[in-house]
Amino acid sequence: xxxxxxxxxxxxxxxxxNVQKKLTRAQEKVMxxxxxxxxxxxxxxxxxxxxxxxQYTEGSKLQKDLRAYLAAVQTMHESSKNLQECLSDMYEPxxxxxxxxxxxxxxxxxxxxxxxxxxxxxxxxxxxxxLGQFPDIKSRIAKRDRKLVDYDSARHNxxxxxxxxxxxxxxxxxxxxxxxxxxGILSAHNIAQSNLSRNQAEDELExxxxxxxxxxxxxxxELPSLWNSRVGFYISTFQSMSGFEEKFHKEMGKLDxxxxxxxxxxxxxxxxxxxxxxxxxxxxxxxxxxxxxxxTCLSLRHVVQLRPAMPPRPESSPxxxxxxxxxxxxFDAAAAPNISVTSPTQVQPVTCSLFLDHVIRxxxxxxxxxFLHRVQVTTMHDYAANDSDELEMKAGDIVLVVAFDNPEExxxxxxxxMKQEDWIQNKQSSLKGVFPENFTSRL
Numbered sequence: 001x002x003x004x005x006x007x008x009x010x011x012x013x014x015x016x017x018n019v020q021k022k023l024t025r026a027q028e029k030v031m032x033x034x035x036x037x038x039x040x041x042x043x044x045x046x047x048x049x050x051x052x053x054x055q056y057t058e059g060s061k062l063q064k065d066l067r068a069y070l071a072a073v074q075t076m077h078e079s080s081k082n083l084q085e086c087l088s089d090m091y092e093p094x095x096x097x098x099x100x101x102x103x104x105x106x107x108x109x110x111x112x113x114x115x116x117x118x119x120x121x122x123x124x125x126x127x128x129x130x131l132g133q134f135p136d137i138k139s140r141i142a143k144r145d146r147k148l149v150d151y152d153s154a155r156h157n158x159x160x161x162x163x164x165x166x167x168x169x170x171x172x173x174x175x176x177x178x179x180x181x182x183x184g185i186l187s188a189h190n191i192a193q194s195n196l197s198r199n200q201a202e203d204e205l206e207x208x209x210x211x212x213x214x215x216x217x218x219x220x221x222e223l224p225s226l227w228n229s230r231v232g233f234y235i236s237t238f239q240s241m242s243g244f245e246e247k248f249h250k251e252m253g254k255l256d257x258x259x260x261x262x263x264x265x266x267x268x269x270x271x272x273x274x275x276x277x278x279x280x281x282x283x284x285x286x287x288x289x290x291x292x293x294x295x296t297c298l299s300l301r302h303v304v305q306l307r308p309a310m311p312p313r314p315e316s317s318p319x320x321x322x323x324x325x326x327x328x329x330x331f332d333a334a335a336a337p338n339i340s341v342t343s344p345t346q347v348q349p350v351t352c353s354l355f356l357d358h359v360i361r362x363x364x365x366x367x368x369x370x371f372l373h374r375v376q377v378t379t380m381h382d383y384a385a386n387d388s389d390e391l392e393m394k395a396g397d398i399v400l401v402v403a404f405d406n407p408e409e410x411x412x413x414x415x416x417x418m419k420q421e422d423w424i425q426n427k428q429s430s431l432k433g434v435f436p437e438n439f440t441s442r443l
Contacts, residue, residue: 025146028153037156040148045216048223049141055230056134063127070119077112084108096269097262104259111255115248122240130233137222144219147212154208158201375401376420377440391417391433399440402432413437 031037084105091101377399385392393399398420404410415437418430 021150024153025149028149028156031156032152037152040152040155042216045220045223048220048227051227052134052137052141052223055227056131056138059127059131059134059230063131066124066127070116070124073112073116073119077109077116080112081109096266101259101262104255104262108252108255111248111251115244118244119241122244123237126233126237126240133226137219137226140215140219144212144215147208147215151205151208151212154201154205158198158205161198161201376443377401377415377417377437378443379440381439383435383439385433389433391419391431391435393419393435393439397421398443399435415440 028037032039088102088105091098379393379395379397379399382395383391383393391399399417400420400423401415401417404416410416411434413436414434416432416434418432422430
């Protein structure tokens, strides 16, 4: 019980001491703000603290952006893996290069995994270590500020103690009211008390000064060194990242080229069989969707580069129910004016090849058009653009609605799109912009 009581007493005493320190510091800060007490200032150190806070803020933002970049790499890895596995599943065993394609899919997955892991080991971990030193230094800066207030308070107390507090004639009221025979004793007592107070004030000043100077000296050395270290850290971090990216894209480019070569050979193999089948048919019935599939496989990686997040295919497509005799008229009747679509046996080989190339190109453009633009609207009123990101429209314009790159940027009542006429002429380089939905009517 005695130990518990002593422990409680020590705790209570420490608590009281802390409370007294806080009150003393608060009083000192108030006196300094009112201009009734001077404040110790160190301009060089204050500039170091400003640099420290700036460096900490920049480092924290870099860490956040790096984590977001790694998350994006992970997402791209998963998307690439799903896309290539889909191609591998669609790729029939008897098609050319099936084993080579499966090997490319596997190597691509390994390459993404290695790239992500190297970024984590050499960039993210290094970033976390770099920022790990800031919280401790920040805590020590706050402690230095508190010890500086204690030092100023002790300095002011020591100064006021040495000056003393007496009346107008130099003697206290108690001394003047004391009988003559007792004044000597009182004077001796006052002198002793004054000496004790001065000694206590001097000891307190020495302790406060020593504690402040110790922590101040350490920070005076560390802050400039930490500030200068940022240059080397940024250099090493981004050099590593750029080196990993260069190697990754170089190796990925080789795999993409191998995949492209496989699909080119598959196209030649498939087209040779397709021509033989057409020459044996009595009537001309072009399977446009089949040709489009071959051409789409050939251009797969180009389509992926153009639209990373492709909308789902509509339930109905113009190519499914398209009548062969209307194929040419749908796109350009002047493109093949002398071609007969009812008597294939009379068509020369060169003319047939040109016609098939025309059908492949146009059918692919049509399919791509309806993957990309499921929603079309017609403009009911003229709209003048009020900002650089808005789409200027005239009444009667047909606008192709597309998704926002960042869905969070879409405001209520506004859509993103491009004019149909512009898309037909310029394709992916068409001008996109936002426009008010209530100016249009959906087709």
